[in-house]
Amino acid sequence: MKLSPEEQAMLDGEAGTVLQTAMAHQVKVGRFFGAADFVPVTQAHVMADTESLGQAGVMWLEKLADANQGGVRIPTITDPRGTDFEKASLLGQADWMLELERRAIDAFRRLGVSMTDTCINYQTVLAATRGEHVAFGDTGVVIYSNSVGGARSNFEGGPSAVSAGLTGRTPRYGYHLDSHRQATLRIRTDWTPTALDEWGALGGIVGRLAGNYWQVPVLEGLERAPTSDELKHFGAAMASFGSTALFHLPGITPEAHSLADVGGDRLPVAHRIGRADVDALKRAYAIDRKVDVVVFSAPQLSLYELRELAGLCDGRRFRRPLLAITSPQVKPDCDRFGYTARIEQAGGTVMAGMCFYQSYAREISEAKGWKYLVTNSAKLVNILGGYGYVPMLASMQACVQAAETGELA
Amino acid sequence: MSATTYTARHAMGRRVVGQALVASDGFSARYDLNRLQGVFSRPAHKLVGQSYVDRILVLDTAKGGVATAWMLHEMRSRNMVPSAIVFNTVNTILAQGAALGDVSMLAGFDGVDITAQIPHGAMVEVDPDARTIRVLAPGEYPAPSAAPEGTNKVHGQR
Numbered sequence: 001m002k003l004s005p006e007e008q009a010m011l012d013g014e015a016g017t018v019l020q021t022a023m024a025h026q027v028k029v030g031r032f033f034g035a036a037d038f039v040p041v042t043q044a045h046v047m048a049d050t051e052s053l054g055q056a057g058v059m060w061l062e063k064l065a066d067a068n069q070g071g072v073r074i075p076t077i078t079d080p081r082g083t084d085f086e087k088a089s090l091l092g093q094a095d096w097m098l099e100l101e102r103r104a105i106d107a108f109r110r111l112g113v114s115m116t117d118t119c120i121n122y123q124t125v126l127a128a129t130r131g132e133h134v135a136f137g138d139t140g141v142v143i144y145s146n147s148v149g150g151a152r153s154n155f156e157g158g159p160s161a162v163s164a165g166l167t168g169r170t171p172r173y174g175y176h177l178d179s180h181r182q183a184t185l186r187i188r189t190d191w192t193p194t195a196l197d198e199w200g201a202l203g204g205i206v207g208r209l210a211g212n213y214w215q216v217p218v219l220e221g222l223e224r225a226p227t228s229d230e231l232k233h234f235g236a237a238m239a240s241f242g243s244t245a246l247f248h249l250p251g252i253t254p255e256a257h258s259l260a261d262v263g264g265d266r267l268p269v270a271h272r273i274g275r276a277d278v279d280a281l282k283r284a285y286a287i288d289r290k291v292d293v294v295v296f297s298a299p300q301l302s303l304y305e306l307r308e309l310a311g312l313c314d315g316r317r318f319r320r321p322l323l324a325i326t327s328p329q330v331k332p333d334c335d336r337f338g339y340t341a342r343i344e345q346a347g348g349t350v351m352a353g354m355c356f357y358q359s360y361a362r363e364i365s366e367a368k369g370w371k372y373l374v375t376n377s378a379k380l381v382n383i384l385g386g387y388g389y390v391p392m393l394a395s396m397q398a399c400v401q402a403a404e405t406g407e408l409a
Numbered sequence: 410m411s412a413t414t415y416t417a418r419h420a421m422g423r424r425v426v427g428q429a430l431v432a433s434d435g436f437s438a439r440y441d442l443n444r445l446q447g448v449f450s451r452p453a454h455k456l457v458g459q460s461y462v463d464r465i466l467v468l469d470t471a472k473g474g475v476a477t478a479w480m481l482h483e484m485r486s487r488n489m490v491p492s493a494i495v496f497n498t499v500n501t502i503l504a505q506g507a508a509l510g511d512v513s514m515l516a517g518f519d520g521v522d523i524t525a526q527i528p529h530g531a532m533v534e535v536d537p538d539a540r541t542i543r544v545l546a547p548g549e550y551p552a553p554s555a556a557p558e559g560t561n562k563v564h565g566q567r
């Protein structure tokens with residue numbers, strides 16, 4: 001791996017131990033993937049909830065901050081935290097979880113990281129543009145930025161994203177290279193979803209078919225351009241089910257004005273998927289009608305999703321907890337426009353700056369006795385099975401109705 | 410190269426010897442594990458219920474989100490971590506996690522499904538410097554402390 005004199009100096013420790021730690025980590029990863037050199041990046045986005053970090057990860061961050069050698073050199077922001085401090089008791093979270101979160105936040109701040117606490121930064125903070133090299137964490141952020149924005153990022157886990165923020169660069173491999181951005185799998189659909197859970201399910205199916213990080217699916221047959229929220233659920237589920245980081249939609253996404261632009265015309269149609277496949281995926285999760293909790297999260301909700309949810313909550317009274325989770329950037333508008341009040345008047349709760357599965361979901365389940373969980377997020381149902389939940393996928397309307405009746409119709 | 414030695418395209422870490430836990434399935438520390446108990450916990454995973462601690466995982470592909478990049482490091486801090494992970498196909502997150510967590514890793518075996526070649530429960534050597542995984546013959550290793558439970562029947566191993 002070719003290093004510039006500045007990069008070599010960082011690696012040799014001439015710029016301090018913090019940059020040496022960051023550069024050593026990046027070189028190790030870059031060599032593993034055969035990166036030829038580094039590429040400068042303009043933004044970094046760090047996934048770092050403390051359930052993932054644990055004590056060891058927080059101590060790693062604190063060691064970097066304690067060195068007092070300066071912080072990040074490019075705009076560096078954070079993915080959702082592991083709690084909404086104002087609502088932690090409602091989730092049954094223990095004091096030690098909150099203390100660990102506070103320590104992580106303190107270390108991040110001392111490193112100059114901006115605590116945006118969002119996984120929808122492409123809707124709320126600063127969308128990366130076509131050709132812009134970035135170092136983003138959160139698979140949903142990466143797949144959206146790569147596919148919809150045309151930006152260039154690999155999945156950058158927290159340590160790598162922190163390192164990129166500190167060094168201002170990342171190893172040039174994977175989706176930073178033209179050679180990895182052509183389609184490898186051609187799929188055709190004869191059905192265009194309407195509801196967000198359907199978009200997520202369709203994305204999940206595409207992800208399963210793609211199967212691994214290096215596959216780039218191109219999907220033909222959509223009858224209209226999806227909205228940002230539809231693409232958000234579609235991409236987040238695809239990344240979750242398939243570890244997929246880039247997709248193309250001919251005539252819709254920026255690198256695929258045509259199928260030929262991404263090499264799709266040279267691929268056979270490997271799979272055809274339609275409404276029956278989406279319905280089958282949903283049925284596979286429809287284990288029980290019982291519902292303990294309703295969750296809207298993963299990704300965090302946009303203002304328009306909250307607007308729709310508020311409309312569905314009007315005139316209802318919930319028998320089950322309903323949690324709607326958004327970003328700290330959206331929450332003030334949600335309050336200002338009255339959506340929060342309408343959701344909470346029905347018995348729901350609007351939270352900000354966290355995401356359900358990144359918030360000690362197993363411990364929440366044990367503390368609250370929540371097992372049967374219904375959501376309109378295909379990504380969330382894919383994740384929560386491992387945390388001991390029975391997650392079920394339904395439309396936003398069906399989820400709200402389930403909160404009211406205690407059963408999934 | 411002998412018939413029981415396989416060479417990877419990607420490698421990192423130190424040489425380790427251990428018992429292989431093999432499945433034609435994916436891997437994500439967040440999605441698939443109960444990290445407190447040190448076992449696979451996702452009901453649909455082929456290794457559900459089995460301990461991964463100090464084992465050499467031989468799996469098809471890296472799955473899921475970015476959390477594993479931190480989690481291997483956290484698992485290492487409690488000595489509740491696999492000693493190596495071997496994939497047909499790796500993603501960036503698992504490699505980044507292995508780098509931080511000091512977990513040996515191999516990935517990418519041209520023309521070979523490594524999960525169909527390594528017997529479940531076999532003693533193997535992972536040598537990142539040579540980029541190889543090798544099935545050890547009896548006599549090359551001390552007896553394992555406990556055999557893993559059976560898993561994917563496609564391998565027919567017990």
